[in-house]
Amino acid sequence: EVQLVESGGGLVQPGGSLRLSCAASGFTFSSYAMSWVRQAPGKGLEWVSAISGSGGSTYYADSVKGRFTISRDNSKNTLYLQMNSLRAEDTAVYYCARKAGDTYYYYYMDVWGKGTTVTVSS
């Protein structure tokens, strides 16, 4: 069964850091680009970041550029999101999602994890 399981969410103070993980199973992880998408409480979906299957190309939304870093370990079938300098507006459920191909461009997201909640508050 194809599955994505996020972890690492929690409560963090403004200015703090957090690293999210997404464990993949049931498919050849390195063959697919991956994305992070977030959803603030009561709001819509916002794409955050993406990485190619090889890990050689990364992409960020302007709202997180310079603060968040996406990476992957294909030997561990795991995707990461390192979040630094967190702000209240980063509070959201963070989903990892598989892109339907190995590059970021021109592929939709066909498999989603259940999400992990990040709360930035003092």
Add this chain to the structure above:
Amino acid sequence: AIRMTQSPSSFSASTGDRVTITCRASQGISSYLAWYQQKPGKAPKLLIYAASTLQSGVPSRFSGSGSGTDFTLTISCLQSEDFATYYCQQYYSPPETFGQGTKLEIK
């Protein structure tokens, strides 16, 4: 960034109704459009990609159409499990962007 605008933002319908949701892109995106369904407390679920291709396992009462800037999602005969929020998303030009969502409620 390409702006995606859905209409309506919410509406009420009854089981058995035929429902259409519209999504408009601020510039042409060819057919690089997906539709997702999200239920409260759950992750989004892919329904349609490439504007009109039904994802495996999705009931045939769901259909999509359009290209360029104007797209529609149609549910031909609403079932109780279809009451949810629906999002369109363009994946033509980075950053990929979502519509604001359409909440479908039971009348």
